[in-house]
Amino acid sequence: MTQKSKGGSKQTKIILAAVIIIAVAVAAVLVVLSSQSSLSEQAVDYSQIPQSRTEDGAFILGDPAAPITIVAFEDFLCGHCQSYKSTVDKLINQYVSKGMARFEYRFTPVVDPAYSRLTAQLAECADTLRPGAFWNAHDRLYELASARRFNDNSARAFADQINMSYTDLLECTAEATQVDIDTQFATQLQVRGTPTVFFRLGDGVPQPSPFSNQPNIEQLGALIEQFS
Secondary structure, eight states, X not given: OHHHHXXXXXXXXXXXXXXXXXXHHHHHHHHHHHHXXXXXXXXXXXXGSOEEEOTTOOEEESOTTOSEEEEEEEOTTOHHHXXXXXXXXHHIIIIITTTSOEEEEEEOOOSOTTHHHHHHHHHHHHHHHSTTOHHHHHHHHHHHHHXXXXXXXXXXXXXXXXXXXXXXXXHHHTTOOHHHHHHHHHHHTTOOSSSEEXXXXXXXXXXXXXXXXXXXXXXXXXXXXXXX
16 A cells, blocks of 8 residues: 555656646747747837938938827937837837828937937947938847946947947047937927927927827827827
């Protein structure tokens, strides 16, 4: 009786272990699939969306005929801006890519006097050296800044990721002044922090968001659909 009991106990343990292993494997697969699904929902294909710049040089994404432009004043090094990027990605996928709105990005360095400015210049220079590269550069800078404290090594990593010469990028930054234009523009509009969202109808003057400085995607959608 004792021997049989031990055997049954051993068999039960094996079955339980197998069940646990299968459960862990299934959970891992579900996590991967969920992650892939989330990424696919957020990924933006900029090649399929018109790109342009305003008369004063700000970078714009979207159909020029769209009735409304969402204007964002942001700093790549700003933690709140990094978090808000998921909302921006939804905005681009759900509304900008469909021609219902445009998205205008304004450099507003507030976090670090040196590196906030440098990241803005690197983004501008990426587009200067390779026209059309701004929005992918924009994404890479947010990824690098959110992963670690931005420094000279981060700037080199950025150059490697977008397959550009670090030396050429640095030389270009000496003449990259869009950050100054955007900063002055933000001051005129009394922007006091980042991210701050305004909206513009046609070629009109940007107006503050009727919601918070950081409207969620539902609020942005309601604003866009009001003028579509």
